[in-house]
Amino acid sequence: DTAVSQTPKYLVTQMGNDKSIKCEQNLGHDTMYWYKQDSKKFLKIMFSYNNKELIINETVPNRFSPKSPDKAHLNLHINSLELGDSAVYFCASSQRSAAEAFFGQGTRLTVV
Amino acid sequence: QQPVQSPQAVILREGEDAVINCSSSKALYSVHWYRQKHGEAPVFLMILLKGGEQKGHEKISASFNEKKQQSSLYLTASQxxxxxxxxxxxVRQAGTALIFGKGTTLSVSS
Incomplete structure:
Protein backbone atom coordinates (compact mmCIF):
# COMPACT_ATOMS: atom_id res chain seq x y z
CA ASP A 1 0.00 0.00 0.00
CA THR A 2 1.34 3.41 -0.96
CA ALA A 3 1.37 5.70 2.07
CA VAL A 4 0.97 8.99 0.17
CA SER A 5 -0.22 8.82 -3.41
CA GLN A 6 -0.52 11.60 -5.96
CA THR A 7 -2.22 11.62 -9.31
CA PRO A 8 -1.31 12.24 -12.01
CA LYS A 9 2.44 11.65 -12.04
CA TYR A 10 2.88 13.76 -15.17
CA LEU A 11 0.71 16.61 -16.39
CA VAL A 12 1.30 18.59 -19.59
CA THR A 13 -1.12 21.40 -20.29
CA GLN A 14 -1.46 24.70 -22.10
CA MET A 15 -1.28 28.15 -20.61
CA GLY A 16 -4.59 29.39 -19.34
CA ASN A 17 -6.00 25.96 -18.54
CA ASP A 18 -7.28 24.87 -15.13
CA LYS A 19 -5.99 21.64 -13.63
CA SER A 20 -6.11 19.62 -10.42
CA ILE A 21 -3.66 17.32 -8.69
CA LYS A 22 -5.00 14.80 -6.20
CA CYS A 23 -3.33 13.57 -3.04
CA GLU A 24 -4.40 10.83 -0.67
CA GLN A 25 -2.72 9.44 2.45
CA ASN A 26 -3.63 6.23 4.24
CA LEU A 27 -1.52 6.84 7.33
CA GLY A 28 -4.18 8.48 9.44
CA HIS A 29 -2.07 11.64 9.67
CA ASP A 30 -3.50 14.95 10.80
CA THR A 31 -1.25 17.26 8.78
CA MET A 32 -0.86 17.45 5.01
CA TYR A 33 1.30 19.74 2.87
CA TRP A 34 1.80 20.84 -0.71
CA TYR A 35 5.33 21.78 -1.80
CA LYS A 36 6.53 23.16 -5.13
CA GLN A 37 10.00 22.15 -6.32
CA ASP A 38 11.35 24.24 -9.17
CA SER A 39 14.28 23.58 -11.48
CA LYS A 40 16.69 24.80 -8.80
CA LYS A 41 15.34 22.08 -6.50
CA PHE A 42 14.07 24.50 -3.88
CA LEU A 43 11.22 22.89 -1.91
CA LYS A 44 8.84 25.77 -1.36
CA ILE A 45 5.90 25.24 0.93
CA MET A 46 2.57 26.20 -0.56
CA PHE A 47 -0.08 25.01 1.86
CA SER A 48 -0.36 23.17 5.12
CA TYR A 49 -3.59 21.57 6.38
CA ASN A 50 -4.10 20.36 9.94
CA ASN A 51 -7.32 18.43 10.54
CA LYS A 52 -8.83 20.01 7.43
CA GLU A 53 -8.05 23.53 8.51
CA LEU A 54 -5.61 25.66 6.57
CA ILE A 55 -2.91 26.74 8.98
CA ILE A 56 -0.46 28.40 6.62
CA ASN A 57 -0.47 29.85 3.13
CA GLU A 58 2.90 31.14 1.97
CA THR A 59 2.31 34.05 -0.44
CA VAL A 60 1.00 31.69 -3.08
CA PRO A 61 -1.01 33.26 -5.91
CA ASN A 62 -4.74 32.88 -5.41
CA ARG A 63 -4.86 30.91 -8.66
CA PHE A 64 -3.79 28.02 -6.44
CA SER A 65 -6.35 26.62 -4.04
CA PRO A 66 -6.20 23.59 -1.77
CA LYS A 67 -9.31 21.51 -1.29
CA SER A 68 -9.62 18.95 1.48
CA PRO A 69 -12.80 16.86 1.34
CA ASP A 70 -11.64 14.83 4.34
CA LYS A 71 -8.60 14.26 6.53
CA ALA A 72 -7.05 11.77 4.10
CA HIS A 73 -7.20 13.97 1.00
CA LEU A 74 -5.67 17.28 0.03
CA ASN A 75 -6.15 18.24 -3.59
CA LEU A 76 -4.52 21.16 -5.38
CA HIS A 77 -6.48 23.19 -7.92
CA ILE A 78 -4.69 25.58 -10.23
CA ASN A 79 -6.55 28.12 -12.36
CA SER A 80 -5.26 30.00 -15.40
CA LEU A 81 -1.97 28.12 -15.56
CA GLU A 82 1.17 30.11 -16.39
CA LEU A 83 4.57 29.04 -17.74
CA GLY A 84 6.12 29.75 -14.34
CA ASP A 85 3.89 27.16 -12.73
CA SER A 86 5.95 24.42 -14.37
CA ALA A 87 7.56 22.44 -11.56
CA VAL A 88 7.29 19.24 -9.56
CA TYR A 89 4.57 19.40 -6.93
CA PHE A 90 4.89 17.19 -3.87
CA CYS A 91 2.21 16.29 -1.41
CA ALA A 92 3.30 15.18 2.05
CA SER A 93 1.71 14.16 5.32
CA SER A 94 2.81 13.83 8.93
CA GLN A 95 1.20 12.99 12.23
CA ARG A 96 2.01 16.51 13.37
CA SER A 97 4.33 19.19 12.03
CA ALA A 98 7.26 18.12 14.24
CA ALA A 99 7.16 14.54 13.04
CA GLU A 100 8.42 12.57 10.06
CA ALA A 101 6.85 13.73 6.83
CA PHE A 102 6.01 11.17 4.16
CA PHE A 103 6.11 12.45 0.59
CA GLY A 104 4.14 11.38 -2.44
CA GLN A 105 6.04 10.53 -5.63
CA GLY A 106 5.48 14.01 -7.03
CA THR A 107 3.58 15.41 -10.00
CA ARG A 108 5.65 16.95 -12.77
CA LEU A 109 3.59 19.78 -14.23
CA THR A 110 4.66 21.24 -17.55
CA VAL A 111 2.85 24.28 -18.90
CA VAL A 112 3.38 24.96 -22.60
CA GLN B 1 11.39 31.89 7.55
CA GLN B 2 13.62 29.65 5.46
CA PRO B 3 16.68 28.04 7.14
CA VAL B 4 20.09 28.61 5.57
CA GLN B 5 22.14 25.60 4.49
CA SER B 6 25.84 25.40 3.74
CA PRO B 7 27.68 24.42 1.71
CA GLN B 8 25.61 24.41 -1.48
CA ALA B 9 27.52 21.44 -2.86
CA VAL B 10 30.01 18.84 -1.67
CA ILE B 11 32.09 16.45 -3.76
CA LEU B 12 33.56 13.41 -2.02
CA ARG B 13 35.33 10.18 -2.74
CA GLU B 14 34.05 7.02 -1.12
CA GLY B 15 35.16 6.77 2.48
CA GLU B 16 35.49 10.52 3.04
CA ASP B 17 33.49 12.48 5.59
CA ALA B 18 31.26 15.53 5.17
CA VAL B 19 29.38 18.01 7.32
CA ILE B 20 26.31 19.94 6.20
CA ASN B 21 25.15 22.89 8.26
CA CYS B 22 21.74 24.43 8.79
CA SER B 23 21.01 27.64 10.65
CA SER B 24 18.03 29.79 11.49
CA SER B 25 17.68 33.36 12.66
CA LYS B 26 14.60 32.40 14.69
CA ALA B 27 14.11 30.06 17.62
CA LEU B 28 13.28 26.55 16.50
CA TYR B 29 11.09 23.78 17.84
CA SER B 30 12.62 21.06 15.70
CA VAL B 31 15.09 20.43 12.89
CA HIS B 32 14.47 17.77 10.25
CA TRP B 33 16.86 16.22 7.70
CA TYR B 34 15.81 14.66 4.41
CA ARG B 35 17.66 13.23 1.43
CA GLN B 36 16.38 13.38 -2.11
CA LYS B 37 17.81 11.37 -4.98
CA HIS B 38 17.38 12.53 -8.55
CA GLY B 39 13.85 12.01 -9.82
CA GLU B 40 12.58 10.78 -6.46
CA ALA B 41 10.73 12.20 -3.49
CA PRO B 42 12.54 13.41 -0.37
CA VAL B 43 13.10 10.69 2.22
CA PHE B 44 13.21 11.28 5.96
CA LEU B 45 16.53 10.83 7.77
CA MET B 46 15.99 12.17 11.28
CA ILE B 47 14.40 14.78 13.54
CA LEU B 48 16.06 16.70 16.34
CA LEU B 49 13.93 18.47 18.92
CA LYS B 50 14.93 21.50 20.92
CA GLY B 51 17.02 20.47 23.87
CA GLY B 52 20.29 20.18 22.00
CA GLU B 53 20.21 16.49 21.21
CA GLN B 54 22.27 14.42 18.85
CA LYS B 55 21.01 11.49 16.85
CA GLY B 56 22.52 8.80 14.68
CA HIS B 57 21.33 6.82 11.72
CA GLU B 58 23.85 4.23 10.46
CA LYS B 59 26.89 6.35 9.57
CA ILE B 60 24.83 9.52 9.40
CA SER B 61 24.31 11.55 12.54
CA ALA B 62 23.17 15.04 13.42
CA SER B 63 23.30 17.55 16.22
CA PHE B 64 21.16 20.53 17.19
CA ASN B 65 22.56 23.49 19.11
CA GLU B 66 19.46 25.16 20.49
CA LYS B 67 21.31 28.24 21.73
CA LYS B 68 22.73 28.98 18.28
CA GLN B 69 19.70 27.62 16.36
CA GLN B 70 22.09 25.56 14.30
CA SER B 71 22.09 21.95 13.24
CA SER B 72 24.76 19.89 11.53
CA LEU B 73 24.48 16.64 9.61
CA TYR B 74 27.54 14.41 9.75
CA LEU B 75 28.18 11.82 7.07
CA THR B 76 31.10 9.52 7.87
CA ALA B 77 32.85 7.05 5.60
CA SER B 78 30.62 8.10 2.72
CA GLN B 79 29.22 5.54 0.33
CA VAL B 91 9.56 23.93 12.53
CA ARG B 92 9.46 27.12 14.59
CA GLN B 93 6.63 26.17 16.93
CA ALA B 94 4.57 23.04 17.46
CA GLY B 95 1.75 23.09 14.94
CA THR B 96 3.48 25.35 12.42
CA ALA B 97 4.66 24.21 9.02
CA LEU B 98 7.84 22.40 8.02
CA ILE B 99 9.97 24.84 6.01
CA PHE B 100 12.97 23.63 4.00
CA GLY B 101 16.33 25.18 3.19
CA LYS B 102 17.65 25.31 -0.37
CA GLY B 103 19.46 22.00 -0.09
CA THR B 104 23.04 20.73 -0.31
CA THR B 105 24.02 18.54 -3.24
CA LEU B 106 26.36 15.71 -2.25
CA SER B 107 28.23 13.76 -4.91
CA VAL B 108 30.19 10.67 -3.92
CA SER B 109 32.45 9.00 -6.46
CA SER B 110 34.48 5.81 -6.36
Whole structure:
Protein backbone atom coordinates (compact mmCIF):
# COMPACT_ATOMS: atom_id res chain seq x y z
CA ASP A 1 0.00 0.00 0.00
CA THR A 2 1.34 3.41 -0.96
CA ALA A 3 1.37 5.70 2.07
CA VAL A 4 0.97 8.99 0.17
CA SER A 5 -0.22 8.82 -3.41
CA GLN A 6 -0.52 11.60 -5.96
CA THR A 7 -2.22 11.62 -9.31
CA PRO A 8 -1.31 12.24 -12.01
CA LYS A 9 2.44 11.65 -12.04
CA TYR A 10 2.88 13.76 -15.17
CA LEU A 11 0.71 16.61 -16.39
CA VAL A 12 1.30 18.59 -19.59
CA THR A 13 -1.12 21.40 -20.29
CA GLN A 14 -1.46 24.70 -22.10
CA MET A 15 -1.28 28.15 -20.61
CA GLY A 16 -4.59 29.39 -19.34
CA ASN A 17 -6.00 25.96 -18.54
CA ASP A 18 -7.28 24.87 -15.13
CA LYS A 19 -5.99 21.64 -13.63
CA SER A 20 -6.11 19.62 -10.42
CA ILE A 21 -3.66 17.32 -8.69
CA LYS A 22 -5.00 14.80 -6.20
CA CYS A 23 -3.33 13.57 -3.04
CA GLU A 24 -4.40 10.83 -0.67
CA GLN A 25 -2.72 9.44 2.45
CA ASN A 26 -3.63 6.23 4.24
CA LEU A 27 -1.52 6.84 7.33
CA GLY A 28 -4.18 8.48 9.44
CA HIS A 29 -2.07 11.64 9.67
CA ASP A 30 -3.50 14.95 10.80
CA THR A 31 -1.25 17.26 8.78
CA MET A 32 -0.86 17.45 5.01
CA TYR A 33 1.30 19.74 2.87
CA TRP A 34 1.80 20.84 -0.71
CA TYR A 35 5.33 21.78 -1.80
CA LYS A 36 6.53 23.16 -5.13
CA GLN A 37 10.00 22.15 -6.32
CA ASP A 38 11.35 24.24 -9.17
CA SER A 39 14.28 23.58 -11.48
CA LYS A 40 16.69 24.80 -8.80
CA LYS A 41 15.34 22.08 -6.50
CA PHE A 42 14.07 24.50 -3.88
CA LEU A 43 11.22 22.89 -1.91
CA LYS A 44 8.84 25.77 -1.36
CA ILE A 45 5.90 25.24 0.93
CA MET A 46 2.57 26.20 -0.56
CA PHE A 47 -0.08 25.01 1.86
CA SER A 48 -0.36 23.17 5.12
CA TYR A 49 -3.59 21.57 6.38
CA ASN A 50 -4.10 20.36 9.94
CA ASN A 51 -7.32 18.43 10.54
CA LYS A 52 -8.83 20.01 7.43
CA GLU A 53 -8.05 23.53 8.51
CA LEU A 54 -5.61 25.66 6.57
CA ILE A 55 -2.91 26.74 8.98
CA ILE A 56 -0.46 28.40 6.62
CA ASN A 57 -0.47 29.85 3.13
CA GLU A 58 2.90 31.14 1.97
CA THR A 59 2.31 34.05 -0.44
CA VAL A 60 1.00 31.69 -3.08
CA PRO A 61 -1.01 33.26 -5.91
CA ASN A 62 -4.74 32.88 -5.41
CA ARG A 63 -4.86 30.91 -8.66
CA PHE A 64 -3.79 28.02 -6.44
CA SER A 65 -6.35 26.62 -4.04
CA PRO A 66 -6.20 23.59 -1.77
CA LYS A 67 -9.31 21.51 -1.29
CA SER A 68 -9.62 18.95 1.48
CA PRO A 69 -12.80 16.86 1.34
CA ASP A 70 -11.64 14.83 4.34
CA LYS A 71 -8.60 14.26 6.53
CA ALA A 72 -7.05 11.77 4.10
CA HIS A 73 -7.20 13.97 1.00
CA LEU A 74 -5.67 17.28 0.03
CA ASN A 75 -6.15 18.24 -3.59
CA LEU A 76 -4.52 21.16 -5.38
CA HIS A 77 -6.48 23.19 -7.92
CA ILE A 78 -4.69 25.58 -10.23
CA ASN A 79 -6.55 28.12 -12.36
CA SER A 80 -5.26 30.00 -15.40
CA LEU A 81 -1.97 28.12 -15.56
CA GLU A 82 1.17 30.11 -16.39
CA LEU A 83 4.57 29.04 -17.74
CA GLY A 84 6.12 29.75 -14.34
CA ASP A 85 3.89 27.16 -12.73
CA SER A 86 5.95 24.42 -14.37
CA ALA A 87 7.56 22.44 -11.56
CA VAL A 88 7.29 19.24 -9.56
CA TYR A 89 4.57 19.40 -6.93
CA PHE A 90 4.89 17.19 -3.87
CA CYS A 91 2.21 16.29 -1.41
CA ALA A 92 3.30 15.18 2.05
CA SER A 93 1.71 14.16 5.32
CA SER A 94 2.81 13.83 8.93
CA GLN A 95 1.20 12.99 12.23
CA ARG A 96 2.01 16.51 13.37
CA SER A 97 4.33 19.19 12.03
CA ALA A 98 7.26 18.12 14.24
CA ALA A 99 7.16 14.54 13.04
CA GLU A 100 8.42 12.57 10.06
CA ALA A 101 6.85 13.73 6.83
CA PHE A 102 6.01 11.17 4.16
CA PHE A 103 6.11 12.45 0.59
CA GLY A 104 4.14 11.38 -2.44
CA GLN A 105 6.04 10.53 -5.63
CA GLY A 106 5.48 14.01 -7.03
CA THR A 107 3.58 15.41 -10.00
CA ARG A 108 5.65 16.95 -12.77
CA LEU A 109 3.59 19.78 -14.23
CA THR A 110 4.66 21.24 -17.55
CA VAL A 111 2.85 24.28 -18.90
CA VAL A 112 3.38 24.96 -22.60
CA GLN B 1 11.39 31.89 7.55
CA GLN B 2 13.62 29.65 5.46
CA PRO B 3 16.68 28.04 7.14
CA VAL B 4 20.09 28.61 5.57
CA GLN B 5 22.14 25.60 4.49
CA SER B 6 25.84 25.40 3.74
CA PRO B 7 27.68 24.42 1.71
CA GLN B 8 25.61 24.41 -1.48
CA ALA B 9 27.52 21.44 -2.86
CA VAL B 10 30.01 18.84 -1.67
CA ILE B 11 32.09 16.45 -3.76
CA LEU B 12 33.56 13.41 -2.02
CA ARG B 13 35.33 10.18 -2.74
CA GLU B 14 34.05 7.02 -1.12
CA GLY B 15 35.16 6.77 2.48
CA GLU B 16 35.49 10.52 3.04
CA ASP B 17 33.49 12.48 5.59
CA ALA B 18 31.26 15.53 5.17
CA VAL B 19 29.38 18.01 7.32
CA ILE B 20 26.31 19.94 6.20
CA ASN B 21 25.15 22.89 8.26
CA CYS B 22 21.74 24.43 8.79
CA SER B 23 21.01 27.64 10.65
CA SER B 24 18.03 29.79 11.49
CA SER B 25 17.68 33.36 12.66
CA LYS B 26 14.60 32.40 14.69
CA ALA B 27 14.11 30.06 17.62
CA LEU B 28 13.28 26.55 16.50
CA TYR B 29 11.09 23.78 17.84
CA SER B 30 12.62 21.06 15.70
CA VAL B 31 15.09 20.43 12.89
CA HIS B 32 14.47 17.77 10.25
CA TRP B 33 16.86 16.22 7.70
CA TYR B 34 15.81 14.66 4.41
CA ARG B 35 17.66 13.23 1.43
CA GLN B 36 16.38 13.38 -2.11
CA LYS B 37 17.81 11.37 -4.98
CA HIS B 38 17.38 12.53 -8.55
CA GLY B 39 13.85 12.01 -9.82
CA GLU B 40 12.58 10.78 -6.46
CA ALA B 41 10.73 12.20 -3.49
CA PRO B 42 12.54 13.41 -0.37
CA VAL B 43 13.10 10.69 2.22
CA PHE B 44 13.21 11.28 5.96
CA LEU B 45 16.53 10.83 7.77
CA MET B 46 15.99 12.17 11.28
CA ILE B 47 14.40 14.78 13.54
CA LEU B 48 16.06 16.70 16.34
CA LEU B 49 13.93 18.47 18.92
CA LYS B 50 14.93 21.50 20.92
CA GLY B 51 17.02 20.47 23.87
CA GLY B 52 20.29 20.18 22.00
CA GLU B 53 20.21 16.49 21.21
CA GLN B 54 22.27 14.42 18.85
CA LYS B 55 21.01 11.49 16.85
CA GLY B 56 22.52 8.80 14.68
CA HIS B 57 21.33 6.82 11.72
CA GLU B 58 23.85 4.23 10.46
CA LYS B 59 26.89 6.35 9.57
CA ILE B 60 24.83 9.52 9.40
CA SER B 61 24.31 11.55 12.54
CA ALA B 62 23.17 15.04 13.42
CA SER B 63 23.30 17.55 16.22
CA PHE B 64 21.16 20.53 17.19
CA ASN B 65 22.56 23.49 19.11
CA GLU B 66 19.46 25.16 20.49
CA LYS B 67 21.31 28.24 21.73
CA LYS B 68 22.73 28.98 18.28
CA GLN B 69 19.70 27.62 16.36
CA GLN B 70 22.09 25.56 14.30
CA SER B 71 22.09 21.95 13.24
CA SER B 72 24.76 19.89 11.53
CA LEU B 73 24.48 16.64 9.61
CA TYR B 74 27.54 14.41 9.75
CA LEU B 75 28.18 11.82 7.07
CA THR B 76 31.10 9.52 7.87
CA ALA B 77 32.85 7.05 5.60
CA SER B 78 30.62 8.10 2.72
CA GLN B 79 29.22 5.54 0.33
CA UNK B 80 28.08 5.93 -3.26
CA UNK B 81 24.49 5.59 -2.02
CA UNK B 82 24.86 8.81 -0.02
CA UNK B 83 24.78 10.89 -3.20
CA UNK B 84 21.79 13.17 -3.46
CA UNK B 85 20.45 16.48 -2.22
CA UNK B 86 20.16 16.93 1.52
CA UNK B 87 17.50 19.24 2.87
CA UNK B 88 17.27 20.74 6.30
CA UNK B 89 13.73 21.51 7.40
CA UNK B 90 12.69 23.53 10.43
CA VAL B 91 9.56 23.93 12.53
CA ARG B 92 9.46 27.12 14.59
CA GLN B 93 6.63 26.17 16.93
CA ALA B 94 4.57 23.04 17.46
CA GLY B 95 1.75 23.09 14.94
CA THR B 96 3.48 25.35 12.42
CA ALA B 97 4.66 24.21 9.02
CA LEU B 98 7.84 22.40 8.02
CA ILE B 99 9.97 24.84 6.01
CA PHE B 100 12.97 23.63 4.00
CA GLY B 101 16.33 25.18 3.19
CA LYS B 102 17.65 25.31 -0.37
CA GLY B 103 19.46 22.00 -0.09
CA THR B 104 23.04 20.73 -0.31
CA THR B 105 24.02 18.54 -3.24
CA LEU B 106 26.36 15.71 -2.25
CA SER B 107 28.23 13.76 -4.91
CA VAL B 108 30.19 10.67 -3.92
CA SER B 109 32.45 9.00 -6.46
CA SER B 110 34.48 5.81 -6.36
Missing amino acids: LSYSGTYFCGT
